[in-house]
C-alpha cells in the first residue's frame with residue numbers, strides 16, 4: 566500500500582476512537598516503508614507475530630514505537646521476546662509464562678503481559694478457556710518478572726462483525742470477574758480485542774486496545 570493511503574487510514578482511525586482506546590498496528594508481513602508511514606501518522610504501538618521479523622524491524626525503528634508481541638509464542642523464543650518486546654499479549658499457559666519470567670529475570674526486566682482467552686472455545690485456536698483463567702491467574706501471580714495487566718482475545722476475523730460480539734462480551738465478563746478477585750500482582754487494566762473488521766463492536770463491548778492490520782496497511786498478499 567502507498568504511504569499516503571496508510572497515513573490517511575491511521576488519521577481516520579485515530580480521529581474516530583474514544584480517548585481511552587489505544588491502537589496496535591498489526592505489522593506482520595509489512596515493509597519498513599509501510600510501518601514508517603504508520604508511525605509518522607501517529608501510531609505508537611506496533612504489534613508483531615514473529616520474533617525474528619520484529620527483531621529486524623527493531624533495529625530500524627527502535628524506540629520510535631512500543632512493541633507488542635501478538636503471535637503464538639513458543640517457549641524457545643521466550644529469550645528473544647524478553648529482550649525485544651514491551652508487552653506480550655498472548656500468554657496462554659503457565660509453562661510459557663514461567664519461561665518468559667525466567668528470561669526477564671535474567672535481564673532484570675519486568676514484562677507486562679496479557680492472557681489470551683479462547684473466547685470461542687475453538688479447539689483450533691490458542692488461548693485459555695474462560696473457566697481456566699482463575700487457576701492460571703493464581704499460578705502467574707507468584708512470578709516476579711511478569712505482570713498480568715489484562716486479557717486479549719482473537720474472535721472471528723471475517724464475516725459479520727456482529728458475530729464477534731458474543732466472544733468479546735464473554736471476554737469482558739471474564740475481565741471483570743478477574744479484576745474483582747484482586748489477585749496479588751494481577752492488575753486488570755488492558756482489554757485487547759477487535760481487529761479491522763470488528764474493532765467498533767469490540768470497543769462497544771469494552772476493549773481499550775485494538776489491533777488493526779488490513780485497515781491500516783491494506784489486505785495482505
Ligand SMILES: *Cc1c(COP(=O)(O)O)cnc(C)c1O
Pocket residue numbers: 591593614635636722760761762776777778779780
Ligand atoms: C493480523 C492480526 C491482527 C490484525 O488483523 P486485521 O484483520 O488485518 O486487522 C490482529 N491481531 C492479531 C493477533 C493478528 O495476527
